[in-house]
Amino acid sequence: MDTLETRELRYFVAVAEELHFGRAAERLGIAQPPLSRAIQQLERRLGVALLERNRRGVSLTGAGEILLQEGRAALDATTAAVRRTRRAGGAGRPGGPRDRVVLAVKAGAFHELLNKLLDAHAAEPGAAEIEVLPSGMCEQEAMLRDGRADVALMHTPFNSLAGFDSVALVTEGQVAILPASHPLATRKSLSLAEISDVPELPLARWPRHDTYPPGPGPEVHDQTQLAQLIALGRTTAVFPESARTWLWDEHAAVPLSDAPPVTTHIVWPAHSRSRVLAGLIETASRL
Amino acid sequence: MDTLETRELRYFVAVAEELHFGRAAERLGIAQPPLSRAIQQLERRLGVALLERNRRGVSLTGAGEILLQEGRAALDATTAAVRRTRRAGGAGRPGGPRDRVVLAVKAGAFHELLNKLLDAHAAEPGAAEIEVLPSGMCEQEAMLRDGRADVALMHTPFNSLAGFDSVALVTEGQVAILPASHPLATRKSLSLAEISDVPELPLARWPRHDTYPPGPGPEVHDQTQLAQLIALGRTTAVFPESARTWLWDEHAAVPLSDAPPVTTHIVWPAHSRSRVLAGLIETASRL
DNA sequence: CGCTGTGATACTCGGGAGGTATCACCGGGA
């Protein structure tokens, strides 16, 4: 009576996201009537109204908001359980798949650190296989939560380490990435104010948790797009120093005097206790 | 095909914990054969062996260990969803229950800070109701994870904040709590070494994650037991300075020069975003 | 006033979860 089937959670989350029974049912691959009944039954069992059925549509009650949030977390945890169990399947048995750890890394970042880490890990005696999984900008957190990855490299203060265990690896300053031809590109150092005050070079905007902040700069989705736009003299960006590795000839990197330092962390789900993961973390923190 | 019902997780966790189908079935309130079948089906669907059925009993494979760990986390998340949704039920509607936040606090600790926090919060305009939930020694983490609590006060380095968001509130030194009649009780300051070297006063041992470390000291479960034993001159203990509030006349508190400082944090599940909780955290960090 | 689109209801059907009875296997003791 105080438990809740995964199916019910999936159904509710679908309805809460679509705010429309028909579309939700279609997304779930079932018909609309069973979905209506399932939600009603869910509300009865919880003893709580989750949806406000007003004319022309559906909206969430306060309790519904909570269940959406908590239900997503629970569903993530469940699919994580499946993914990680499958991945661990047969590990350790000769002939079966080797121990494997999936490391989520922001695509295009961490080149140097990542190389050092992988080399150091490969040099360990009983080294497990590490699969490097490139991720979108703020996607690593979701990947850790739903089990697509076991461990990740993240940058504070950009990524939030909320909900995870982590060890800080290195801290570095930030640089402004400018078109090499731009007047500011020859400066020894710049301030954030100077960067933001250049009207012909608006700062590029990254998707942050699925939403763009309003602003003048162009919207970019990956480092290649951004590199292109900078080379064309259309925008500028601020990055950790280690981003120098991927700069083109057309780019210039100028240190920023007042940008907050960026720290790279190795991050994993708090409840992980696997030997392989522990080894990797140990290796990383010795770098 | 890549999802997993709560029921299946419950079943597997029961078997993995009992390592015995019969007992697990009894605990689950079902018969043994359906349980056997459910686990077989689970293994087939995951494509992974979870249990090693050797003669005379059952043991976990590597994948089984992972699923036990991850499954527990997923089940906790599910029951947390139910608890928090029920708690939020009807909130905001006049006549219904008020907004309520459950604050888990180590029983007997945090007296001063807790009073200040509750007073400050009650003084806020739209103050929600705060229910203070006393918890066992290291139980607050579990309470946050499975939804019995929404927010907690914890001490580092004793509690691990792993998996949660937190804000540090105050840092304080530690004191040794001694029988007032003991020779060391008159000292202005002590070192950890001096404390541990007194054979007639072995340090008390607390249950830490359900297991006692081996050692000579008596086992204690709550502060009252401990207070009694100290007053009787049978043991000693190390506590944050703020513990002075609950000392008896028969107790003496002597500052420790080399004990690590203790920081009190307010801690909540990383995905929480409720307005009420945000208000409480805001109030706490202004203290 | 019908038409459209919404969610709820009525009824039926089939799969699967669960129960009972039983088997197959192994180890230990007299």
Next chain:
DNA sequence: TCCCGGTGATACCTCCCGAGTATCACAGCG
């Protein structure tokens, strides 16, 4: 050696509940 206690697996049956189809009730809107 043989039987017995205890383990998990299998066979078979029952029945509930989840899902589908058809339909309703209702609200907006031209």
